[in-house]
Amino acid sequence: MQLTVNGTPREIDAPGDTPLLWVLRDDLGLTGTKYGCGLAQCGACSVLVDGQVMRSCVTPVEMLEGAEITTIEAIESDPVGARVVEKWVEHQVPQCGYCQSGQVVAATALLKEIPEPTEEDIRATMVNLCRCGTYNYIRAAMTDLAGREGETL
Amino acid sequence: MTGHPAALCAAELASGRPLNLSRRGFLRGALGAGAGTLILGVGLPAGPARAQAAAAAPGTNVPAFLEIRPDGTVRLLSPFVEGGQGIFTGMAQIVGEELDADPAVFTVENAPAGADYLVIGGQMRITGGSMSVRLSYPVMRRLGALARAMLIEAAAAELGVPARELSTEPGRVVHAASGRDLGYGALAGAAFDLAVPDPDSVTLKDPSAFRWIGREQPRLDVHDKSTGRAEYAIDIRVEGMLQAAVSHAPRLGLTVGTIRNREEVAALPGVAAVEVLDGAVAVLAERWWTAKRAVEALEVDWVPFDTLPEGWREMPADFSSADFAAALAASEADETEAEAEGDAPGVLAGAETVISATYHSQYLNHAQLEPPSAVARFNGDGTLDLWLPNQAPEQYQSTVAGLTGLDPAQVRIHSPMLGGFFGRHFLYPAASPYPQAIELARRAGRPVKMIWTREQEFLRDPLRPMAAVRFRGALDGDGLPLAIEAVSATEGPTEAINGRGDQVDPTALEGLTGKAYAIPTRRMAQAYVRNPAMLAYWRSVGNSMNDFFYECFLDEMAAAGGQDPFELRRHLLRDDARLSALLEAVADLSGGWKRGPYDAPDGTRRARGIGMASPFGSEAAAIAEVSIAAGRVVVHDVWEVLDPGQAVNPALVRQQVRGAAALGLSQVLMEESVWQDGAPVARNYDMYRILPPGDMPPVHVGILESGAQIGGVGEPPLPAVPPAVANAVAALTGQPVRRMPLSRMSFES
Numbered sequence: 005m006q007l008t009v010n011g012t013p014r015e016i017d018a019p020g021d022t023p024l025l026w027v028l029r030d031d032l033g034l035t036g037t038k039y040g041c042g043l044a045q046c047g048a049c050s051v052l053v054d055g056q057v058m059r060s061c062v063t064p065v066e067m068l069e070g071a072e073i074t075t076i077e078a079i080e081s082d083p084v085g086a087r088v089v090e091k092w093v094e095h096q097v098p099q100c101g102y103c104q105s106g107q108v109v110a111a112t113a114l115l116k117e118i119p120e121p122t123e124e125d126i127r128a129t130m131v132n133l134c135r136c137g138t139y140n141y142i143r144a145a146m147t148d149l150a151g152r153e154g155e156t157l
Numbered sequence: 158m159t160g161h162p163a164a165l166c167a168a169e170l171a172s173g174r175p176l177n178l179s180r181r182g183f184l185r186g187a188l189g190a191g192a193g194t195l196i197l198g199v200g201l202p203a204g205p206a207r208a209q210a211a212a213a214a215p216g217t218n219v220p221a222f223l224e225i226r227p228d229g230t231v232r233l234l235s236p237f238v239e240g241g242q243g244i245f246t247g248m249a250q251i252v253g254e255e256l257d258a259d260p261a262v263f264t265v266e267n268a269p270a271g272a273d274y275l276v277i278g279g280q281m282r283i284t285g286g287s288m289s290v291r292l293s294y295p296v297m298r299r300l301g302a303l304a305r306a307m308l309i310e311a312a313a314a315e316l317g318v319p320a321r322e323l324s325t326e327p328g329r330v331v332h333a334a335s336g337r338d339l340g341y342g343a344l345a346g347a348a349f350d351l352a353v354p355d356p357d358s359v360t361l362k363d364p365s366a367f368r369w370i371g372r373e374q375p376r377l378d379v380h381d382k383s384t385g386r387a388e389y390a391i392d393i394r395v396e397g398m399l400q401a402a403v404s405h406a407p408r409l410g411l412t413v414g415t416i417r418n419r420e421e422v423a424a425l426p427g428v429a430a431v432e433v434l435d436g437a438v439a440v441l442a443e444r445w446w447t448a449k450r451a452v453e454a455l456e457v458d459w460v461p462f463d464t465l466p467e468g469w470r471e472m473p474a475d476f477s478s479a480d481f482a483a484a485l486a487a488s489e490a491d492e493t494e495a496e497a498e499g500d501a502p503g504v505l506a507g508a509e510t511v512i513s514a515t516y517h518s519q520y521l522n523h524a525q526l527e528p529p530s531a532v533a534r535f536n537g538d539g540t541l542d543l544w545l546p547n548q549a550p551e552q553y554q555s556t557v558a559g560l561t562g563l564d565p566a567q568v569r570i571h572s573p574m575l576g577g578f579f580g581r582h583f584l585y586p587a588a589s590p591y592p593q594a595i596e597l598a599r600r601a602g603r604p605v606k607m608i609w610t611r612e613q614e615f616l617r618d619p620l621r622p623m624a625a626v627r628f629r630g631a632l633d634g635d636g637l638p639l640a641i642e643a644v645s646a647t648e649g650p651t652e653a654i655n656g657r658g659d660q661v662d663p664t665a666l667e668g669l670t671g672k673a674y675a676i677p678t679r680r681m682a683q684a685y686v687r688n689p690a691m692l693a694y695w696r697s698v699g700n701s702m703n704d705f706f707y708e709c710f711l712d713e714m715a716a717a718g719g720q721d722p723f724e725l726r727r728h729l730l731r732d733d734a735r736l737s738a739l740l741e742a743v744a745d746l747s748g749g750w751k752r753g754p755y756d757a758p759d760g761t762r763r764a765r766g767i768g769m770a771s772p773f774g775s776e777a778a779a780i781a782e783v784s785i786a787a788g789r790v791v792v793h794d795v796w797e798v799l800d801p802g803q804a805v806n807p808a809l810v811r812q813q814v815r816g817a818a819a820l821g822l823s824q825v826l827m828e829e830s831v832w833q834d835g836a837p838v839a840r841n842y843d844m845y846r847i848l849p850p851g852d853m854p855p856v857h858v859g860i861l862e863s864g865a866q867i868g869g870v871g872e873p874p875l876p877a878v879p880p881a882v883a884n885a886v887a888a889l890t891g892q893p894v895r896r897m898p899l900s901r902m903s904f905e906s
Binding site: 043092136 | 240241242243375376378379380381382383384385386387388389391392394400426427444445446447524525526527528574575576577578579608610611612808811812815816817818819820823841842843847848849850851853855856858
């Protein structure tokens with residue numbers, strides 16, 4: 005089957021029920037998307053499918069024929085994604101960094117949908133887990149991205 | 158310092174075996190033809206004269222740590238593994254300060270195993286115990302100074318002037334008299350061929366001249382970590398590798414009896430082999446997903462081991478963590494004193510007011526987001542490359558040498574970035590995939606990458622110990638503490654891992670011991686109870702629970718004596734200038750101490766609590782504000798001040814305070830590894846809940862640089878937070894909180 009990943013059509017010969025996560029990581033060598041739980045609990049595997057955030061660890065690849073998939077590797081080619089990365093760096097968000105691919109993708113999806121999200125929008129959609137506890141920094145970066153005055157931590 | 162991770166490597170140090178790595182050989186091995194599509198940036202700086210310094214004291218062999226490229230950028234091999242704490246940036250600041258090179262031009266990678274990197278006391282190095290900066294600070298500064306001296310010497314030869322006429326500006330050597338200068342990049346080739354000068358010949362900078370130490374310096378790794386480019390063990394791929402998945406026996410102590418459908422599963426498309434391991438079955442396949450599906454399809458009859466592998470504990474089929482907690486509370490095991498001052502039993506017998514209470518902590522998982530993995534590759538020359546998440550490269554190297562019969566020099570340990578660690582990646586028996594990857598690579602004759610699923614990880618993750626602590630406190634006629642006694646029925650992680658010594662394991666009681674309060678009579682003792690479960694270090698180790706116990710019982714003593722808990726602490730610390738300043742600082746940060754309960758502008762009823770701790774050479778104090786909504790505790794704000802003596806990078810310190818506070822909140826609010834019928838009930842984040850973003854309050858951070866000896870940063874901010882929250886809840890409800898997590902209790906809103 006064919007997948008469109010980061011703008012490039014890719015021929016995939018993995019079994020159709022393989023989760024997108026493992027096709028990205030093992031077939032395409034795109035290891036920026038992370039495995040954390042395999043149960044759509046943590047969000048480390050988040051990617052964009054047609055601009056919507058999706059947890060790739062529970063998404064069979066056969067459902068995605070014809071869809072446009074964007075992974076963290078291409079996030080800076082998207083103008084919204086590039087802004088998110090810029091603010092992630094400015095606010096020094098990552099610690100271990102393992103969850104941050106998913107956090108950046110989730111933030112990008114939110115801002116593409118709602119350019120100026122409210123605090124409630126952010127609270128409702130930025131739900132990925134971070135064991136290092138970077139949540140205050142994610143919030144500061146998101147407040148900045150939403151165009152509001154906030155604290156630099 | 159706490160001795161735990163040091164104790165962990167005591168056995169290895171005792172062997173006294175120098176590691177004789179040939180650097181040129183290492184470089185060839187890492188980057189040679191056998192490496193295939195290896196995408197790691199490992200390898201050491203090339204150049205002659207590397208071998209001559211091989212016998213140099215640890216932390217002085219400049220070329221083993223530093224490479225300066227022609228463009229003036231600096232590559233540093235860090236003896237400490239980056240796992241989120243920002244140590245790469247801290248090391249670049251410390252080395253760069255004395256080298257006179259801007260930390261921003263550094264790229265930092267994890268150093269391989271090897272004697273040059275044993276920079277803690279010249280004997281060991283681990284990434285843990287909040288040791289990295291505090292115990293290597295002078296050594297790493299001196300390393301930078303030695304490199305700078307070599308660059309100056311090379312410049313002196315190049316310019317034909319005496320070295321004493323030369324100075325440096327960031328990245329270049331300057332001859333002021335003639336107005337000439339040379340960039341480090343142009344000098345490094347010649348400089349690093351020179352003999353490393355006598356370490357005592359260099360003078361370190363006066364701190365007043367620091368450009369980078371003590372300043373907020375951006376992290377070097379945030380862009381890579383915001384774009385998916387940072388590489389973790391789980392991302393490693395080597396040419397020709399097979400992927401492996403595993404199913405462990407439901408209880409440690411069982412191993413494979415029969416596999417009822419082995420042939421069937423081995424015949425599944427894409428499956429290369431079904432293998433039996435100690436206490437586990439594994440499947441090898443070209444794709445990990447294939448291996449995982451196949452291994453889960455295996456029908457295995459598990460039977461007890463004839464002989465349990467060394468260091469493993471047998472998990473009883475009827476083990477329950479609730480029953481074990483009750484057994485701890487009722488334990489009549491012999492008491493061993495860890496700290497005693499005065500006659501506690503006598504004072505308690507004669508005091509006007511005596512209160513008592515029993516406290517409990519819970520088992521915890523590390524729950525780092527990156528599941529464990531390992532890649533093993535045997536090479537044609539008899540060497541073994543191993544990529545694995547680890548906090549102690551030499552310990553893994555010597556253990557793997559013992560496991561394989563190889564010489565340690567033939568075992569190359571690669572330490573990629575850690576996707577969180579929190580104590581998870583020390584050497585624990587039965588807790589890591591590397592022995593499985595090695596054995597499978599040996600059998601398959603191909604490199605093997607083993608990844609544990611989250612479910613397998615939560616089955617074999619060794620736990621933060623639990624404890625039941627019986628307190629007694631005596632008060633005088635003014636309601637002030639006369640005596641405090643704590644008997645903790647528990648097992649410390651160090652004694653669980655290394656075996657019991659004749660002294661109390663300091664990691665069992667730290668946080669009950671070492672408190673600074675001027676309570677004249679004290680008795681802190683352990684009643685040792687062996688756990689059936691495997692135990693481990695967890696961020697802030699004994700302090701992670703012991704400060705919760707002590708600080709909450711101190712609030713109970715304050716309440717019994719009619720004292721305000723803040724005022725009581727102020728009184729008990731009145732002769733300790735450093736802690737008195739810290740206490741005032743956290744009160745100021747929170748806008749002045751107020752306990753409550755009081756009504757907040759949003760209509761909620763709130764209260765505040767305070768906790769203090771003295772972990773890992775630093776001092777911490779935290780205040781938390783809580784309310785109760787829908788029967789649950791809500792934490793609105795946390796204010797925390799850390800005094801690490803001196804801060805190398807205040808921005809990194811604040812990150813660590815907020816991160817450690819999050820983990821402390823997670824512990825006190827919701828985390829617990831519950832065991833029933835010999836197995837953990839929660840095997841993934843759906844049932845093992847960790848703090849989600851919605852429950853994270855703003856953490857307001859203060860840093861107090863008292864000038865005391867430099868202390869740790871990664872762990873010290875954690876232990877004060879759980880008691881601050883619990884004491885706030887007690888202030889709000891009028892009921893003491895004696896057990897974590899709070900999600901066990903229901904509250905009336």
